[in-house]
Amino acid sequence: MNDHMEPDVAARLADVLTEIATAAREAGSDPHEITLVAVGKGHDASRIRPALESGHRVFGENRVQEAADKWPELSTEFPGTALHLIGPLQTNKVRQAVALFDVIETLDRPKLARELAKEMAKAGRRPDCFIEVNTGAEAQKAGVLPAEADPFIALCRNEFDLPVKGLMCIPPAGEEPSLHFALLREIARRNGLAGLSMGMSADYPIAIAFGATHVRVGTAIFGERPPRRPN
Numbered sequence: 001m002n003d004h005m006e007p008d009v010a011a012r013l014a015d016v017l018t019e020i021a022t023a024a025r026e027a028g029s030d031p032h033e034i035t036l037v038a039v040g041k042g043h044d045a046s047r048i049r050p051a052l053e054s055g056h057r058v059f060g061e062n063r064v065q066e067a068a069d070k071w072p073e074l075s076t077e078f079p080g081t082a083l084h085l086i087g088p089l090q091t092n093k094v095r096q097a098v099a100l101f102d103v104i105e106t107l108d109r110p111k112l113a114r115e116l117a118k119e120m121a122k123a124g125r126r127p128d129c130f131i132e133v134n135t136g137a138e139a140q141k142a143g144v145l146p147a148e149a150d151p152f153i154a155l156c157r158n159e160f161d162l163p164v165k166g167l168m169c170i171p172p173a174g175e176e177p178s179l180h181f182a183l184l185r186e187i188a189r190r191n192g193l194a195g196l197s198m199g200m201s202a203d204y205p206i207a208i209a210f211g212a213t214h215v216r217v218g219t220a221i222f223g224e225r226p227p228r229r230p231n
């Protein structure tokens with residue numbers, strides 16, 4: 001594709017949905033059980049709007065402030081949107097995140113679990129939570145280590161009574177993702193968690209073969225992201 005051309009977002013979204021359905025059928029799962037989280041991070045509302053106009057309603061953003069700038073207006077214009085936080089959450093942004101997001105996919109440490117529980121009680125709003133697992137044990141990456149996942153899941157559920165629905169991972173760049181998807185699936189299985197958020201533009205059909213219930217796809221729908229603006 002020519003980078004200087006506006007991508008046809010509606011057509012690309014339709015293609016991704018078709019690929020999801022194909023991958024689901026091949027895996028013997030029901031395509032309707034797989035949620036496409038369309039990742040609009042880095043793009044303006046004008047680039048996201050065609051996806052909303054085609055009826056898509058589930059979106060992902062990785063920064064709380066960017067989501068706060070972009071989404072309240074879009075959600076009013078297009079009722080029924082569900083917004084997923086897929087980037088790191090600082091505890092000083094917890095209040096804003098609980099107000100803004102429907103799903104928080106990046107729960108990864110006890111302090112954040114405690115703050116989320118407190119804020120949910122105060123706000124009377126309980127976004128679903130996914131626990132992020134650092135399947136590649138990468139030093140620079142967020143997420144609980146695989147060996148610490150079981151006790152952390154138990155802590156979030158039992159001590160903090162958080163609505164934990166599943167697990168999320170971002171496999172190391174340039175590595176075969178299958179082993180990471182299989183590991184995430186195994187941790188979810190032994191903890192009785194149904195949700196598996198895994199797979200991005202480059203590998204979502206593989207993730208579906210490994211049981212993904214949520215795929216987070218940005219570039220394949222919205223095109224390349226413009227260089228990030230300073231904060």
Ligand SMILES: *Cc1c(COP(=O)(O)O)cnc(C)c1O
Pocket residue numbers: 039041062086087170199200201202216217218219220
């Ligand atoms: C940006 C991002 C995605 C989407 O990535 P693409 O390669 O553009 O599909 C998915 N998950 C997370 C956590 C992200 O930050």
